[in-house]
Amino acid sequence: MTLVRVLFYFLSFIAIASALYAAASKNLVRGIFVFFVTLFALAGLYVLALADFVAVTQVVIYVGGILVLILFAFMLSGKETLNVLQQQKDKFFSLAKLPAILLAALFFIVLLNVVLKADADNLPWVKESISLKNEITPNVIMIDNIGINLMTRYLLPFEAISVLLLMALVGAAHLSRKEGKA
Structure with a gap:
């Protein structure tokens, strides 16, 4: 068994186990931090698949952005809301x-x-x-193609997603601010 295969099985096990723990965890803080481990294990799998750009994007956007947003939502939510989430019924199947x-x-x-x-x-x-005996050689053309396609062929969807994310950011900022009592 090669080192790459051992790393693949190790990172796969970490990703699956941490994702299952994050989904089944009753403690929200632990679930968020275990989700952090899941995202890093997925980035490691992308590196093994020679998709380094996707791995860096995974770390920057999901770990650096989405996970921080989840942590802020958790910190800004009221204690009553968190207690209701913690006290949910343990039934797996319900109506x-x-x-x-x-x-x-x-x-x-x-x-x-x-x-x-x-x-x-x-x-x-x-x-x-x-035909290449399962060896894919990395080359710089992969990242060049992503950049060229993003700025030419997929420019409209790219800009639409950026406007959507901006609207989500403004909405999150509006929801998180405290209302003054009149």
């Missing part, structure tokens, strides 16, 4: 959770259908990888 469970089951069925019907052995990038 109130039925739509979420049905949606998750439907998503699982669709995902399973895609995996079973996909002919992964005949994909062009898989054939190229097999």
Whole structure:
């Protein structure tokens, strides 16, 4: 077994175990910090897949931005709200959770259908990888293509997402400010 395979299994185990713990944790603070570990393990998996730009983006945007936003939301929420979240019923299946469970089951069925019907052995990038004896050599063209496509072909969606994120930031700032009593 090669070192890359050992690292892959190690990072995969850390990502899956920490994600399951974050989802099942009753303590919100521990869940947030374990989610931090999950995001870093995913960035490590991206590095192993030679997607260094995606790994850096994962760390900067998700770890540096989204996780900090979650921490601020947790810190700014009132004690009453946190107590209600901590005191939720321990029932896994209930009538109130039925739509979420049905949606998750439907998503699982669709995902399973895609995996079973996909002919992964005949994909062009898989054939190229097999012909190269499963060794993909990194090159600088990958990052250049991302930058060129973002600023030409995908400029409108890129700008639309930036406006959407700006609106979310303004909304979060508006919700977090304290109302003065008149």
